[in-house]
Amino acid sequence: MSEHPELSFNHYVTYDEMTTYLCETRDRYPELVTLSSIGKSYEGRDVWAVALTNRESGTPCSKPALYCDGNIHAGEVTPSMVLLYAIDYMTRRFGCDEEVDHLLNTRTLYLLPRVNPDGAEKYLTTPHLLRSSVRPYPDENVQDLPGLHPCDVDDDGQILTMRVRDDHRGEWRVSGQDPRVMIPRRPAERGGPFYHLYREGEIRGEDVEPFEERPVPWGLDINRNFPSNWHAEVEGGGPYPTSEPEVKSIVDFVVNHNNIGGLQAFHTYGGFFYRNPYQYPEEEMDPDDLRATVEIAREGESVTGYTDEKSNNCSTLTEWAYEHRGILGYTTEVWDRLGRAGVDRVEYRNCHDPAQREAMEIRLMQWNDRELSGRAFHRWRSFEHPQLGEVELGGWDPKFAVQNPPEELLHQECHKNTRWLMRHAGALPCIAIEKTAVTEEAPGLFRIDVVVGNHGYLPTSASNKARDLEVVRPDSVKLELPGAAERVMGTPEQELGFLEGFMNGQNPRGTGAARSSASAAWMVRGERGSELKITARSERGGCTSRWVRLVAGPSDG
Numbered sequence: 001m002s003e004h005p006e007l008s009f010n011h012y013v014t015y016d017e018m019t020t021y022l023c024e025t026r027d028r029y030p031e032l033v034t035l036s037s038i039g040k041s042y043e044g045r046d047v048w049a050v051a052l053t054n055r056e057s058g059t060p061c062s063k064p065a066l067y068c069d070g071n072i073h074a075g076e077v078t079p080s081m082v083l084l085y086a087i088d089y090m091t092r093r094f095g096c097d098e099e100v101d102h103l104l105n106t107r108t109l110y111l112l113p114r115v116n117p118d119g120a121e122k123y124l125t126t127p128h129l130l131r132s133s134v135r136p137y138p139d140e141n142v143q144d145l146p147g148l149h150p151c152d153v154d155d156d157g158q159i160l161t162m163r164v165r166d167d168h169r170g171e172w173r174v175s176g177q178d179p180r181v182m183i184p185r186r187p188a189e190r191g192g193p194f195y196h197l198y199r200e201g202e203i204r205g206e207d208v209e210p211f212e213e214r215p216v217p218w219g220l221d222i223n224r225n226f227p228s229n230w231h232a233e234v235e236g237g238g239p240y241p242t243s244e245p246e247v248k249s250i251v252d253f254v255v256n257h258n259n260i261g262g263l264q265a266f267h268t269y270g271g272f273f274y275r276n277p278y279q280y281p282e283e284e285m286d287p288d289d290l291r292a293t294v295e296i297a298r299e300g301e302s303v304t305g306y307t308d309e310k311s312n313n314c315s316t317l318t319e320w321a322y323e324h325r326g327i328l329g330y331t332t333e334v335w336d337r338l339g340r341a342g343v344d345r346v347e348y349r350n351c352h353d354p355a356q357r358e359a360m361e362i363r364l365m366q367w368n369d370r371e372l373s374g375r376a377f378h379r380w381r382s383f384e385h386p387q388l389g390e391v392e393l394g395g396w397d398p399k400f401a402v403q404n405p406p407e408e409l410l411h412q413e414c415h416k417n418t419r420w421l422m423r424h425a426g427a428l429p430c431i432a433i434e435k436t437a438v439t440e441e442a443p444g445l446f447r448i449d450v451v452v453g454n455h456g457y458l459p460t461s462a463s464n465k466a467r468d469l470e471v472v473r474p475d476s477v478k479l480e481l482p483g484a485a486e487r488v489m490g491t492p493e494q495e496l497g498f499l500e501g502f503m504n505g506q507n508p509r510g511t512g513a514a515r516s517s518a519s520a521a522w523m524v525r526g527e528r529g530s531e532l533k534i535t536a537r538s539e540r541g542g543c544t545s546r547w548v549r550l551v552a553g554p555s556d557g
Helices: 015-028 078-093 098-106 117-125 245-256 287-304 317-325 345-350 354-372 398-403 407-426 464-469
Strands: 033-040 046-052 065-070 108-112 147-150 161-165 172-174 182-184 195-199 201-204 260-268 272-275 307-310 328-334 377-385 389-396 431-442 445-454 475-480 486-489 493-497 517-525 531-538 542-549
Touching: 015 033, 015 046, 015 078, 015 117, 033 245, 046 078, 046 245, 065 078, 065 245, 065 407, 078 098, 078 108, 078 260, 078 328, 078 407, 098 407, 108 245, 147 195, 172 195, 182 354, 245 317, 260 317, 260 407, 272 287, 287 307, 287 328, 287 407, 287 464, 317 328, 317 464, 328 407, 345 354, 389 398, 431 531, 431 542, 445 475, 445 531, 475 517, 493 517
Parallel strands: 065 108, 065 260, 260 328, 272 307
Antiparallel strands: 033 046, 046 108, 147 201, 161 195, 161 389, 172 182, 272 328, 377 389, 431 445, 445 517, 475 493, 475 531, 486 517, 531 542
């Protein structure tokens, strides 16, 4: 048998590297890994999906499933590495790690490492910074507009920050504490030197300073193209919901895999989880669903250090998954540069005090010097701009310090977020046939009793929202007879309703237990010693079977 496929988690992989690794892993672990394409991207690349589970304990669709994807935004390449790491981690450890064994024996993980392969490829192989799809949107002629257009003017492979000196109108000055840090000019401050700060780029058309910074031509935001709360004014949302092939493929995949009971959309950056509800107050969300969402997020907090935060975005995958399919999900914003430096994210975002902001920037620079030997910040250097004359280029590395972790910190982010998705998968519903009993009521006449239970945290509908939307069928149990046997009482398949999870028994008052089991019975006429098959089915709780023999007495405890 071939060796375990090698993939280094100290660099970001291209599409071809990712594809090679996925194919080699499928070939090495056919009992664990199923690889398929859910569709094609705008430029025709396959959007790969891995179904990760132990096939010897059941097919992928017969188990409760967690859906995880990454890299829907072009520059958010860390999530690709997180999901590749999850595949690597669990395939390596299966058979020698009890937690991994239990997870892959009882659950399915649908892992889609790079749902926007076109955008990621442009991000990784060119200096360009872009939000999402490479399809020009909304205007194809944005490149012809006058103004400053971001580009790599010094051909060093990066688009950094450009500071242009203007002692009269410049808005920024150099910090007295650290010459790398730029701080706002005070209202009465004169003399200079003062600067304008721009994205590195070139000037097109007849424009005069201060230049209008033009956006890149790729204005689509694939994660604003989902059907829930889509409207024409959603920035970057596309011409209509699911207009983009990547989004249509994701929606079709989720709808066609109704065993999906949880969802993780991995993004960067910030170090927190966005969660439902998105477009209305928490008190309007089903209270059980809200409680479950918050409690599962706490599992993520314990292994990542991230925090949970209600979102107000719209037309995202996570919002659509809950509002249309009743799937509890999270948008996990991987990588927290600010937190690493001891800077509070909310305070940083809302800070308007120049002295406090300067202190935060100094703290970030100290972290960069202490932990990264100063590599994440490019010191200001003089450059003769072809249009502007002498300018200075420098600033934070926008790709692999701000938006994604430096390569030496990538492994840490991958590991703790793999632990997070494993915890989430562990909270899914999971049905089991707990007890069967056979009673011989008369010669050749047998009563068959079965008890089916849900051993998971969530109910078998995965949410009350899914039950209310009627997107999930109730659980059932079915009896299959050999040819010589005859069913005397009870329909072949009996509906059980939805089984609660143990979360439903966690009453704040501490009384009562969850209704997490149900029973069914049949009367059968048949030959003593013959075998019957009992199958319990739950669309989101899994499928399990057991054989019973027509003999008097309980089949198990």
